[in-house]
Amino acid sequence: MNPSPRSELGSELALQVQGISKRFGELLANDRIDLTVKVGEIVAILGENGAGKTTLMNILFGHYLPDQGQVRVFGQPLTLGSPAAALAAGLGMVHQHVLLAENLSVLDNVILGTEPLWQLWSARAQARSKLMHLATELGLDIPADALVGSLSVGERQRVEILKVLYRGARILILDEPTAVLTPPEVEQLFATLRRMVERGLSILLISHKLQEVMAVSDRVVVLRQGRVVLSTPTATTTTTALAAAMVGHQIPALVRDPQGRGEVVLELQGVSGGGLREVSLRVHRGEIVGIAGVAGNGQTALVDVLCGGRRPEQGGMRLAGQVLRFWTPQLLIQKGVARIPEDRQGTGLIGSLSLWENWLGGRYREQPFCRWGLLRRQVIEQQAAAALARFEVRGHQGSVRAPAQVLSGGNQQKVILARELFRDPQLIVAHQPTQGLDVGAVAYVHGQLLAARQGGAGILLISEDLDELLSLADRIGVLYRGRLSEPIAREQATRTALGLQMAGQGYAS
């Protein structure tokens, strides 16, 4: 790392991408992309899934050879198609999913692959001091001798960043770095990034989260369908403008009409088991109750209880006033509970089955879909096609016989919505319903949830995304180590207070 004073900012170009094009068969993944990153600058690349972000990164890092165009690093042309050349030129990639050996120490992970094997031991002392020097300079507190397996996700990401810097990278490419982090960890990461650019590094940040891009970047480049559609200093733009550039049209703002809530539709009393501890909760008709919390604090067990997948060890549940005596998914579907699961490919859909089968789901014994034990394919396929069209599912070329796995994540989620919202459920359990979706699909899912609320359904929205909860929910509770806090009205809820609760403040141990 060559620290250069901040005053030189803007004078030197760190990275120049000039007219890069890449075609995969029919698809023009990158279309004459131009892009520059100055020394000491954080540039964010924003775009929906499939906009060409990943292709561009893979070209920069030498995994793909572009059809046209060139890349310059600190003025020198980069040999394309060679990861080794990219590394040598000072490009470093921090992957979305941290790739570290869990059974090795931090130090070993960092030096792994950088030293010839026969020098490994002699170089350790030197490597340790270099690593510690880097860490203190960036204010990263890293236990060099701890096993990576014992670190939290945020800490592992810091190790990954240090590893890239250790190899002499001066331009860091971070691919969706916040996808796995909690809100406080995101703040820490951004602070680190700012310190890094102050010391003369340059950062290219790939993201689809607007708020984060606004918070940390100096400049934003928006990609859509392989092209740069907007390149602007962050200070002069707004999230609305960026969202519109990403999807190519204005995203209608969420309309959230105030409305009185109806009678209680769901009541949990002291539910324990599967990691839950005495969870009590009421959901009324016409309201959205949000449950915040870091993943792994009992969310999955809560969803399983509500959808009949798990019988609680203690406590009870009432649906529309009736005490639930049997716990099967089948029964809860009959009682009007809709389930929008977190793991849409694992438990929401059956990828190898066709779209009509996935849309049909558990309704196969009902009129008009079945007669004398035979499935009425024509009726089902017609209704499935109509329903999928109504929910704007795309990517199956109009054939409901295509397997569900050919669809993108957003369209798969729409298939689930088409199935679950088909018969006006009285309770909707939505677990991370917009995880991994594009801006457009997120807006669609939010719109559908609000419409269901308008229609009088009770909705339990379990999410790690505080912005989502604060914009949708009427009341918000926090799940921490299996305990649920008393939900508070959204008007009184703040990010800070919720963040502290998510970290465990205010819970009996």
Next chain:
Amino acid sequence: MRLELRPHIPVWLTLLAPLLAVTLALLSCSVLILWTGSPVVTAYGALIQGAVGSGFALTETLTRAIPLMLTGLGVAVCFQAKLWNIGAEGQFYAGALAATLLGTGGVPVPEPLLLPLLLLAGWMAGGLLLWIPAWLKTQLQVDEVVTTLLLNFVVLLLVSYLLEGPLRDPLALGWPQAAPVLEAAVLPKLIPRSRLHAGLILAVVAALAVWGWQRLTIWGFEMRAVGANPVAARFFGIPVPQVILYTSLVGGGLAGLAGVCELTGLKGYLTLDLSPGFGYTGIVVAMLGQLHPLGVVAAAIFVAGIYVGADSMGRVLGVSSYLADVMVAAALLWLLVCLCLIRYRLRWE
């Protein structure tokens, strides 16, 4: 040059895969034939001649294919729902045993009803034998691979005991074999002076019925869903344990039918060598047929042809007919390779 995952596997490729696998299996086994010192072309000529070269050869192949079709179907139905039925051998003997108990004159039954009754009894015996491991799987998560496999030996030992003791035919000169089934219970011959019997019609009809059942009925839908992803199927509202239980009755029943057909169509009386491993070969047949009922019919005829042809190859050239086992195994291995490869597309860059 790169391998790319296909989003969609075209039908012609799924049909091509088994043909390619068979070709590759024969090619790789030609090394073994060369090793025995026999000319490859002559050997395969003798094999094909023996399998399909004459009317007689053809009837022999089809006769051998009947039990394989039924055990193959029994296995395929279960595998389709991810119920790993390794017990078709035991279910085969359970069916044959039920037919022996009811069909040898011990129980008074009106003659026209006897054959349908035996088929039904064989079905139920095989089905119930698989129902036990399936029930243990749904209630106690007992691994059905182990239980179905071990039940084979339980049934074989039971049959062995019965043939040495209570069921031994006093007229069989001390051989461990049961009394022959009554005349009214014998499946009619399809072609005079051959061994081909009406079991073939039964097996093909069973395959068509299974095909229609899987494609058209709500139970077929349930089984597809459970087989593809039991967790998601459960949250669809499909009663997964019940699906596994009735699948076991159907799958085990088909393998039980194989036992009844072999007994009443061919051998006439129960012995311990009624099946030369039809239950286990049924697994290979099911896999070669890619678990499709019609594929199973084709695969059963192919495997039967290899066995019948290899016998005749052995007579002509003195090549060991055990080579048939190697060929069938090689075909299965090559098929697995081909099925893996057809999921990808080769792209030149």
